[in-house]
Amino acid sequence: MAVGLPENVFMTTVNAAASWCRKNSLWPMPFATACCGIELMATASSRYDLARFGAEVMRFSPRQCDLMIVAGRVVMKMMPVLQRIWLQMPEPKWCISMGACACSGGVFDTYAVVQGVDRFMPADMYVPGCPPRPEQLIQAIMDLQNKIQATGTLNGTEFGLRTQPMGPTPFDRDEMWRVEDAALQAKVGGFGV
Ligand code: SF4
Numbered sequence: 376m377a378v379g380l381p382e383n384v385f386m387t388t389v390n391a392a393a394s395w396c397r398k399n400s401l402w403p404m405p406f407a408t409a410c411c412g413i414e415l416m417a418t419a420s421s422r423y424d425l426a427r428f429g430a431e432v433m434r435f436s437p438r439q440c441d442l443m444i445v446a447g448r449v450v451m452k453m454m455p456v457l458q459r460i461w462l463q464m465p466e467p468k469w470c471i472s473m474g475a476c477a478c479s480g481g482v483f484d485t486y487a488v489v490q491g492v493d494r495f496m497p498a499d500m501y502v503p504g505c506p507p508r509p510e511q512l513i514q515a516i517m518d519l520q521n522k523i524q525a526t527g528t529l530n531g532t533e534f535g536l537r538t539q540p541m542g543p544t545p546f547d548r549d550e551m552w553r554v555e556d557a558a559l560q561a562k563v564g565g566f567g568v
Pocket residue numbers: 409410411412446447448474475476477481504505506507
């Protein structure tokens with residue numbers, strides 16, 4: 376005789392259950408360096424209420440966070456700091472690149488500004504705009520939650536991706552100095568300073 380499950384019982388996998396818990400309890404690490412940071416703050420305010428999506432617990436210790444939100448432009452000298460904070464966050468972790476500056480350098484097409492943080496660390500979501508509205512950041516978080524549920528968090532896929540070329544590569548300080556020297560040489564040659 377076949378025995379059916381009661382209506383109040385459901386079955387799932389450990390991976391799906393863990394992913395469901397993780398996606399609904401994201402703890403963001405706010406890395407707000409410029410005007411986009413104001414929109415990030417607005418997203419957590421009562422008007423938009425990021426708490427509705429379980430992602431309002433901003434923490435300023437990377438070891439307590441699993442969602443990096445880069446909001447604003449990042450200069451070359453700030454990149455090692457950002458990268459160190461990212462590497463101090465435990466796996467599994469995700470990153471949202473918020474605003475034109477974080478995604479591509481924005482209007483700051485200059486050697487001093489990083490032309491997209493994904494050159495030095497992986498980004499899972501990109502939020503366009505200058506600045507993006509809070510609704511856009513909320514949409515990115517919802518999309519990320521869907522991605523987390525779809526890809527899972529216990530099967531190691533995120534670790535596999537991190538070791539690929541898209542993963543973080545050590546910041547090359549020598550390269551930074553070479554770029555600065557070249558720019559300085561060009562300035563000396565061009566303007567006769
Ligand atoms: S994208 Fe626009 S609003 Fe955001 S940091 Fe850059 S200049 Fe400021």
